[in-house]
Amino acid sequence: MSNSEYLYINLLKHILENGTSKEDRTGTGTRSVFGYQMRFDLNEGFPLITTKRVPFRLVVSELLWFIKGDTNIRYLLQNNNNIWNEWAFLKWIESDEYSGPDMRNFGLRSQQDHEFNKQYKEQLEIFKRNILDDDCFAERFGDLGNVYGKQWRNWKTSKGETIDQLKDVIETIKRNPDSRRLIVTAWSPEDVPTSALPPCHSLYQFYVSNNKLSCQLYQRSGDVFLGIPFNIASYALLTHMIAHECGLGVGDFVHTIGDAHIYINHLDQINTQLSRDPKALPTLKLNTSKKSVFDFEVDDLKLEGYDPHPTIKAPVAV
Known part of the structure; x- marks a missing residue:
């Protein structure tokens, strides 16, 4: 049995046993620890959690x-x-163009009030249809500002120029794999006030040794039940994709978390998850005819042998 999932399970247990109760911007409340690291050997299998189902296609399309x-x-x-x-x-309901029922604090209210939850779902469906069908609406309310994609591919400089950090780091891996500057950062103090959610996974760095590519992520803040399983899978997938383009094998994914927290309204779900035994990790299959990271589409990235325990639903704190 792979050790990878036990690294995540041990994080859950560590927070439950040692975490500090803290308030947070969502008003939900957390148990939190500061400074935690996990090291996943990507040769043991693809580190997608099996004690609950994590939808891999969502990981792929987000990445x-x-x-x-x-x-x-x-x-x-x-x-x-x-x-x-x-x-x-949230951007829409706080705008002057929104004229529906009061949606303030919808994250908590939708959990506590059945009638409000029905209204919230109705308004969210209206919002989604407008994003898909109305170009102008999508432009105004679908854009999240200077979040990850912008920072990775179109970092703005003080000279008004832009830097494609991801492309540059891939080219550097090919040209100078021993470089200690194989870094992509998403954290820009100037952009924090205008981002829908300032980057949680703030910076990542690559390292090449013995023809294997490793990656370390520094994540300033992590929702350990909902977010961290996605983050582990996403950066493991990115490492595989870049290794493929650069003609390298894969090494480790090292996940360093600043504020690692469990939301109080996820405790029952975590107890359910901890009652389950991990299963064998799946295997990642890339479409090897795609030579560049930038050529991959959703159907080019698949898993074999993923047989997780059932989904455990939990609310997102916004």
């Missing part, structure tokens, strides 16, 4: 969205990916 440099949720909705909806929806 490709970042790689494309896109910041509008329309691409995600076109791929039936709803994981960024709430932040764009």
Whole structure:
């Protein structure tokens, strides 16, 4: 049995046993620890959690969205990916153009009030249809600002120029694999006030040794039940894709988290997850006819042998 999932399970247990109770911007409340690291050997299998189902196609479409440099949720909705909806929806309901029922604090109210939850779902469906069908609406309310795709592919400089960080780092890996500057950053202090959600996975660095590519992510903040399994899978996938383009094998994915937290309203779900035994990890299959990271589409990235325990649903704190 792979050790990879136990790294994640041990993080859950560590927070439950040692975490500090903290308030947060969502008003939900968390148990939190500061400074935690996991090291996943990518040769053991693809590190997608098996003690609950994690929808791999959502991981893929979100990562490709970042790689494309896109910041509008329309691409995600076109791929039936709803994981960024709430932040764009918030932008709409706070605008002068919104005329529906009061949606303030919808994250918490939808959990506590059945009638409100029905209204919220109705308004969210209206919002999604408008994003998909109305170009002007999508442009105004679907764009999340300077989030990951923009920072990775179109970083703006003080001279008014732009830097394609991702493309540059891939070319450097090919040309100078021993470089200690194989870094992509998403954290820009200037852009924090205008981003829908300032980057949680703030910076990542690559390292080449023995013809294998490793990646370390520094994540300033991590929702350990909902977000961290996605983040592990996403950066493992990115490492595989870049290794493929650069003609390298894969090494480790090292995940360093600043504020690693469990939301209080996820405790029951975590207890359910911890009652389950991990299963064998799946295997990643890339379409090897695609030579560049920038050529991949959703159907080019698949898993074999993924047989997880059932989904465990939990609310997103917005």
